[in-house]
Each structure stands twice: as structure tokens, then as C-alpha cells.
Amino acid sequence: MSLIDWLTKGLERFYEEIVRVLGYDRLPSMDDCDKLPYTYATVHEIQRYxxxxxxxxxxETTQHTKLRGYDIPKGTMVFTNLTAILTDKEHWKYPDTFNPDNFLDDNGHFFKPESFLPFSLGPRVCLGETLAKTELFLFVTSLLQRIRFSWPPDVKWPDMNGIVSVVRSPEPFNIICHSRGSTE
Ligand code: HEM
Known part of the structure; x- marks a missing residue:
């Protein structure tokens, strides 16, 4: 499934679960994650993809280091290929396409594969991990609860590679936001 397919088909399942569990008015809390497996899986897939x-x-290494047989001299710049981990064909059911099923088992329950490492790991793991995960779940869920997003007709899809630097950000794009339950 491509992201475009998901936005036309999977998004409805996302809306349906949020409205069934939360209704239109009750804001989500982190206690709702367990009751919203498809939503929780989708938020994780957004982060993976x-x-x-x-x-x-x-x-940078502060001293000479030996790692798995490799000699790494002091002063070597080291970076983590998180892209390779997040799209590893041996660890993901759907490594190259957008698919929340990457985080759902056969019974539709949420699970987190060990290769889900967008915050890296180890002593220098992202300090904002808990805050970022909480915000992502609460913001995405409450936005989707209240707003119906759709793609403007006949508009070219942006290059999904985005703008790559230390941080990868999306190209500018336009999207239609309908307040749910109204025609605005
Ligand atoms: C989706 C959002 C975020 C992602 C994907 C992310 C990812 C990362 C990654 C990959 C690192 C590098 C870890 C390493 O050096 O191995 C990092 C470091 C860091 N992040 Fe985040 N981050 C996010 C949000 C945040 C937020 C919201 C904060 C602060 C409130 C934050 C604070 C930090 C800090 C302070 C470090 C440096 C930690 C250190 O070097 O010891 N991050 N982040």
C-alpha cells in the first residue's frame, strides 16, 4: 500500500476507531492507547515512515575503540544509520511502504518491533523521547478526531523524499481541512 492508497482507504479506519472509542468530544489521553490499536499503530508508522x-x-570517538573487529581511531566522526534500521527488510513486514500493519499482530493488537528506533538508543538516546511520543499520540489523535483531511484534487503529490539535512522535513504542501460534521 502506498501512502496515497492509505490516505484514501486507511484514513477512514483511523477516523472510525477514534470516533468509536472517544466520540467527537472527549479528548484522548495516554490511557486510551490500548483501546486505539490502529490509531496507535498509525502514529508509530508515521514516525517510522x-x-x-x-x-x-x-x-566523535573520544578514544581509540574496537567494535566488532573494526578499529575506530580516536577523533572519528560516528553516526547511526537509523534509515537502515527503520527500513530493514528482515525486521519489517512492509519496509518501504506506509502501512500501520507494521505495528499490528495477526489479532489486530499493537506491538512494537525492536527495530523501531527513531530516537536512537544507548546513553545518548533522545532526551525528549517520552515527551515527543506523548505529544504525537495526543496531537495526531485529537486533530483527526475533529478535522477531516483530504488532498486537493488535481494537485501534484510532493516528493516524499522530503528535504534531507540532519533533520528530514517535508516539502511545502497544501491540504484541505474540513471541520468534522460540517461542510466548511
Ligand atoms: C519525533 C520527535 C523526535 C525525534 C525523532 C528525535 C530523535 C532524536 C535522535 C535520533 C537523537 C540522537 C540520539 C543519539 O545521539 O544517538 C536525539 C537527541 C536528542 N533529542 Fe530528540 N527527537 C525528537 C524530539 C525531541 C524533543 C521533543 C526533545 C526535547 C524536548 C528532544 C531532545 C533531544 C536531546 C536533548 C538530544 C541529545 C541527547 C544527548 O546527546 O545526550 N528531542 N533526538
Missing amino acids: GNIVPFGVFH
């Missing part, structure tokens, strides 16, 4: 820090944050 978004891959916003493709090579982690650069570090």
Missing part, C-alpha cells in the same frame, strides 16, 4: 532524523546525531 517519516524518519525525521535519518542518520541520528553525529558523535
Whole structure:
């Protein structure tokens, strides 16, 4: 499934689950994750596919290091290929396409594969991980609860490679926002 396919088909399942569990008015809380497996899986897939820090944050060895048989001299710049981990064909059911099923088991329950490492890991793991994960779930869920997003007709799809630097960001794009339950 491409992202375009998902935006036309999967998005409805996303809306349906949010409205069924939360209704139109009750704002989500982190206690709702378990009751919203498809939503929670979709938020994780957005992060996996978004891959916003493709090579982690650069570090430098402070001393000569031997790692798995490789000699790494002091002063070597080291970065983590998070892109390779987040799209590893041996670890993901759908490595190259947008598909929340990457985070759902056969019974539709949420699970997190060990290769989900957008915040890296180890002593220098992202300090904002908990805050970022909480914000992503609450913001995406409450936006989708209230707004119906759609793609303007006859508009060219942006290059999904985005603008790549230390952080990967999307190209500018336009999207239609309908307040749910109204025609505005
Ligand atoms: C989706 C959002 C975010 C992603 C994907 C992300 C990802 C990362 C990654 C990959 C690193 C490098 C880890 C390493 O050096 O191995 C990092 C470092 C860091 N992040 Fe984030 N981050 C996010 C949001 C945030 C937020 C919201 C904050 C602060 C409130 C934050 C604070 C930091 C800090 C302080 C470091 C440096 C940690 C250190 O070097 O010890 N990040 N982040």
C-alpha cells in the first residue's frame, strides 16, 4: 500500500476507531492507547515512515575503540544509520511502504518491533523521547478526531523524499481541512 492508497482507504479506519472509542468530544489521553490499536499503530508508522532524523546525531570517538573487529581511531566522526534500521527488510513486514500493519499482530493488537528506533538508543538516546511520543499520540489523535483531511484534487503529490539535512522535513504542501460534521 502506498501512502496515497492509505490516505484514501486507511484514513477512514483511523477516523472510525477514534470516533468509536472517544466520540467527537472527549479528548484522548495516554490511557486510551490500548483501546486505539490502529490509531496507535498509525502514529508509530508515521514516525517510522517519516524518519525525521535519518542518520541520528553525529558523535566523535573520544578514544581509540574496537567494535566488532573494526578499529575506530580516536577523533572519528560516528553516526547511526537509523534509515537502515527503520527500513530493514528482515525486521519489517512492509519496509518501504506506509502501512500501520507494521505495528499490528495477526489479532489486530499493537506491538512494537525492536527495530523501531527513531530516537536512537544507548546513553545518548533522545532526551525528549517520552515527551515527543506523548505529544504525537495526543496531537495526531485529537486533530483527526475533529478535522477531516483530504488532498486537493488535481494537485501534484510532493516528493516524499522530503528535504534531507540532519533533520528530514517535508516539502511545502497544501491540504484541505474540513471541520468534522460540517461542510466548511
Ligand atoms: C519525533 C520527535 C523526535 C525525534 C525523532 C528525535 C530523535 C532524536 C535522535 C535520533 C537523537 C540522537 C540520539 C543519539 O545521539 O544517538 C536525539 C537527541 C536528542 N533529542 Fe530528540 N527527537 C525528537 C524530539 C525531541 C524533543 C521533543 C526533545 C526535547 C524536548 C528532544 C531532545 C533531544 C536531546 C536533548 C538530544 C541529545 C541527547 C544527548 O546527546 O545526550 N528531542 N533526538
